[in-house]
Amino acid sequence: MKITAADVFVTCPGRNYVTLKITTDDGLVGYGDATLNGRELSVASYLRDHLVPLLIGRDAARISDTWQYLYRGAYWRRGPVTMTAIGAVDVALWDIKGKAAGLPVYQLLGGAARDGVTVYGHASGAGIDEAVADVARFLAAGYRAVRVQSSVPGLDSTYGIRVGGGLTYEPAADDRPVEDVWDTAAYLDFVPRLVAATRDQLGYGFHLLHDVHHRLTPIEAARLGRSLEPYRMFWIEDSTPAEDQSAFRLIRQHTVTPLAVGEVFNTIWDCKDLIAERLVDYIRTSVPHTGGITHTRRVFDFADTYGVRSGSHGAGDISPIGIAAALHLDLTIPNFGIQEYMGHLDPAGEVFRSGYHLADGMLHLGDEPGIGVQFDEEAAARYPYQARYLPVNRLTDGSMHDW
Ligand code: GCO
Numbered sequence: 001m002k003i004t005a006a007d008v009f010v011t012c013p014g015r016n017y018v019t020l021k022i023t024t025d026d027g028l029v030g031y032g033d034a035t036l037n038g039r040e041l042s043v044a045s046y047l048r049d050h051l052v053p054l055l056i057g058r059d060a061a062r063i064s065d066t067w068q069y070l071y072r073g074a075y076w077r078r079g080p081v082t083m084t085a086i087g088a089v090d091v092a093l094w095d096i097k098g099k100a101a102g103l104p105v106y107q108l109l110g111g112a113a114r115d116g117v118t119v120y121g122h123a124s125g126a127g128i129d130e131a132v133a134d135v136a137r138f139l140a141a142g143y144r145a146v147r148v149q150s151s152v153p154g155l156d157s158t159y160g161i162r163v164g165g166g167l168t169y170e171p172a173a174d175d176r177p178v179e180d181v182w183d184t185a186a187y188l189d190f191v192p193r194l195v196a197a198t199r200d201q202l203g204y205g206f207h208l209l210h211d212v213h214h215r216l217t218p219i220e221a222a223r224l225g226r227s228l229e230p231y232r233m234f235w236i237e238d239s240t241p242a243e244d245q246s247a248f249r250l251i252r253q254h255t256v257t258p259l260a261v262g263e264v265f266n267t268i269w270d271c272k273d274l275i276a277e278r279l280v281d282y283i284r285t286s287v288p289h290t291g292g293i294t295h296t297r298r299v300f301d302f303a304d305t306y307g308v309r310s311g312s313h314g315a316g317d318i319s320p321i322g323i324a325a326a327l328h329l330d331l332t333i334p335n336f337g338i339q340e341y342m343g344h345l346d347p348a349g350e351v352f353r354s355g356y357h358l359a360d361g362m363l364h365l366g367d368e369p370g371i372g373v374q375f376d377e378e379a380a381a382r383y384p385y386q387a388r389y390l391p392v393n394r395l396t397d398g399s400m401h402d403w
């Protein structure tokens with residue numbers, strides 16, 4: 001089963017996605033998600049210019065060897081671009097292996113350990129009333145877990161708030177990011193009121209989550225965690241800039257609110273201390289950005305040793321291929337926690353046809369062999385790449401702030 005071709009597609013059906021397609025000499029094709037929000041073309045180039053030539057002629061069945069070859073062989077290990085590129089190759093090879101075996105990938109990973117994959121949806125609003133009403137809408141649709149975000153009073157814009165019926169938080173296509181203004185004091189005063197109103201009006205019969213987007217100092221995060229303790233959060237996410245693992249030691253000393261982090265990590269080395277010291281409760285690394293199924297499985301296995309559960313990142317900038325790959329892993333691991341699921345904008349359905357579906361607040365995979373997502377190249381060509389960026393943050397005095 002030799003690899004005869006590897007092609008990279010960049011398409012923007014509502015937002016940008018990068019897809020790797022690997023073809024073998026016996027006619028099988030496998031797909032991997034190579035999307036890195038705001039840096040899509042870097043991964044496309046890494047694949048086209050550096051990995052594709054190495055893949056041609058390799059045995060597609062040797063997933064583990066190919067992973068090691070690309071990781072150890074780069075010399076410049078780790079980093080989001082490298083690991084997303086390796087992740088796309090890995091998932092495409094798992095897709096091929098499943099198709100060759102006539103089995104969905106989760107069967108090759110040991111079979112289903114649960115009936116479905118519990119997901120959390122993204123509720124948001126321009127203020128408390130709108131946000132609480134949006135949480136109620138998710139609960140009425142059967143979700144068992146909901147993340148709540150709201151515009152912060154006094155700030156012109158707050159990232160993570162859905163505009164209209166859209167599913168994207170990034171501003172329209174532009175060649176540079178918009179600049180938001182951030183005020184930590186206003187945020188810290190507001191969030192406990194948002195969460196209290198959500199619990200007061202909707203009760204405790206569901207999991208409630210909140211994403212801080214890496215914007216606090218450790219002591220501010222500790223204060224937030226403590227102030228939310230009465231409301232039994234499922235987690236607070238990314239409370240401090242994630243590259244400083246030691247920050248979590250301080251937060252942990254002050255609060256029993258569960259902590260999650262990991263969407264910007266890309267290897268086990270980014271989170272091994274957090275896990276081994278039990279400084280977080282959920283590790284949110286994602287299959288596409290963490291070297292694919294092969295490496296993310298190692299992260300989750302290691303986490304299980306310390307009682308840390310998975311919480312896979314699943315924002316809309318992960319393509320249906322990346323989401324499906326995560327679901328195969330989620331279904332099989334012992335320490336599954338929760339899967340984020342934001343869904344995809346309408347035109348994405350023309351390009352990607354996924355076999356998974358949502359029922360009773362859980363995502364369920366179909367029976368198709370492999371990863372189970374079809375990619376339509378002609379549809380993809382109708383939606384060319386558009387430059388789009390996440391916003392950046394400045395404080396009210398004009399200083400750059402963490403985003
Ligand atoms: C989340 C994330 C996203 C990210 C986005 C970055 O938890 O869903 O924080 O909103 O900002 O995926 O590309």
Ligand code: MG
Pocket residue numbers: 211213237238263
């Ligand atoms: Mg997040």
